[in-house]
Amino acid sequence: MRKARRSGRVTLAEVAREADVSAITVSRALRDPEQVSKATMERIDAAVRKLGYAPDMAARALASRHTNVIGVLIPSVTNNVFSDVLRGIYDALDGTRYHLQLGNTRYSVLEEENLLRIFLSQRPAGLIVSGIDQSPATRAILENANCPVVQIMETGPDPVDMMVGFSHREGAKAAVAHLAEAGYRRIAFLGARMDPRTQRRLQGYQDALKQYGLGEDADLIVTTPRSSSVTLGGWLFGELVSRRPDVDAVFCNNDDIALGVLFEAQRRNIAVPHALGVCGFNDLEMMASACPSLTSLRTHRERMGREGIDMLIRAIEDDRPEERVVDLGFEVMRRESSTGPAR
Amino acid sequence: MRKARRSGRVTLAEVAREADVSAITVSRALRDPEQVSKATMERIDAAVRKLGYAPDMAARALASRHTNVIGVLIPSVTNNVFSDVLRGIYDALDGTRYHLQLGNTRYSVLEEENLLRIFLSQRPAGLIVSGIDQSPATRAILENANCPVVQIMETGPDPVDMMVGFSHREGAKAAVAHLAEAGYRRIAFLGARMDPRTQRRLQGYQDALKQYGLGEDADLIVTTPRSSSVTLGGWLFGELVSRRPDVDAVFCNNDDIALGVLFEAQRRNIAVPHALGVCGFNDLEMMASACPSLTSLRTHRERMGREGIDMLIRAIEDDRPEERVVDLGFEVMRRESSTGPAR
DNA sequence: TTGTACGCGTTATCAG
């Protein structure tokens, strides 16, 4: 006779025996109490509590061929931008039956592809991915995943399935337009980690310059492939000033850079906003508290997370929203750092 | 005859048929190529690729009664402190066969307990939890989890299993001692979200005051249960100044608060460091770049993550480190914001 | 090195 290889855990069968019903009844009672009579429900409840039963997710997934796992892929856990999105995601998940499985792609399309394969091998109920710059292979995987998919952070013309975000190009354009309208004329672009999303912000910057008849000047665009930080903002600004001492405003690819610019300007006794206008991107919490307070483009990160999950869950539960692409827009938060140059 | 309820996915059996071997051979080939002859390995490889086979994690977990999932519980995804820890964790996990499952307890012992139950129902290979302030129930669960457990972020006398962190009380004491030695005499404590960890930092502050013969003054301790932010740092400082205009230094429970203090001081024309010494806690990247640069207590967050995972994996693979408790210490980063009061 | 037989704990299906 073969050996039993039980794991020591309490199983449905044992609960069933204790409650004097069949296993399937316990299974039903746990998943949908409505389907079971009140009396048996009570006995089952008691048995569950007495034995300390906890369902085995693996067995459940195997038998039902689905899980309540929602896979979320973000490019960075260190970036404040994504932590806000995550907060929205957690909030939206609260009280639902879905769990979160988080993957960190570290801005690598290859890692994204690998993580996606791993996720799909767990039969997720739905997937959330960041951005619209998936590799063709990743895109193919997503299109064949037999679960709903939401792309967040950005909108674009060709959603895999659903989308919630905003146009980074339009956002950047609006921010730079604000600097131009405030009277700044030699507006620089400071950018770190020049990924496709940042490239689109650069395009928005160029769009605005053109619109306001401010000729382009390659010296005013200072970028680096390194990932952004406050310190890096200071360096980029130093480089900019050495190239073009007459620069009168900077549009920063994100808020860390902008804060670094502010500190470096203070160090060099360059007055913000009279000698230098500063504008960031994302509007992290600190921007409003800085001295002077820092202008930035507010993006609705928490909402992207929350609405992404809402759309996903609706799709999972066969109640797809009508609009497949939701544009949450942005808002230029005008503050002291961009009130205009001295005249 | 019963209906088959196949899911449409490619299974081991199909790969086996394609490669003309038995299913178990494919299973072995995938998990440990050494066990299979080179020739069959190649056929299996080809079949896997041809059919696009991906293992079913649920089936694997059910049959083997274990997973390669490492569960990590952190109190916040928004807090920079934990994102650094996470980065260390991801780095350490890179190239291993283990996956991360992240849980966000939102500083709630109840949520921690719930998440733990969910995690354990998936038979994790190991667990990482943050801090040493688990509820008795949580602690009991952890002690009965049949997998290794590492507590990170803090050290304490009574590890559940393993531990890697530092003493927040000693850290705070060292930071405040530095302020005292720089010549500051009326040193305040500014704290947000007064969780037990923050309370221990407050004790360290009091230890240092006592050591330097600086009598305690309740007015110099300004706290709030709200969670910390730069803005909140400004408010707390405002409250402090209205209570005790003669304060000459602040020790901040974290760096966000410290930055908020700096901005608010600038707004009020209070000179840092001559009229006010400022010291933060954690030494986030921005501290060194601020103007003036901000003194802070550096903690080794990335290393805590990395070494936590290393210890855990060693334990999982039956190679437990000898030291169950690793104290990574801290370092006072002396910068411009605490060079001493005007004399 | 490879294969056979079976069990892991649950749910789908069909019958009552």
Added chain:
DNA sequence: CTGATAACGCGTACAA
């Protein structure tokens, strides 16, 4: 509302 039976896809134990 409840139950019997057979899958779900894979790994373990043992045998060859």
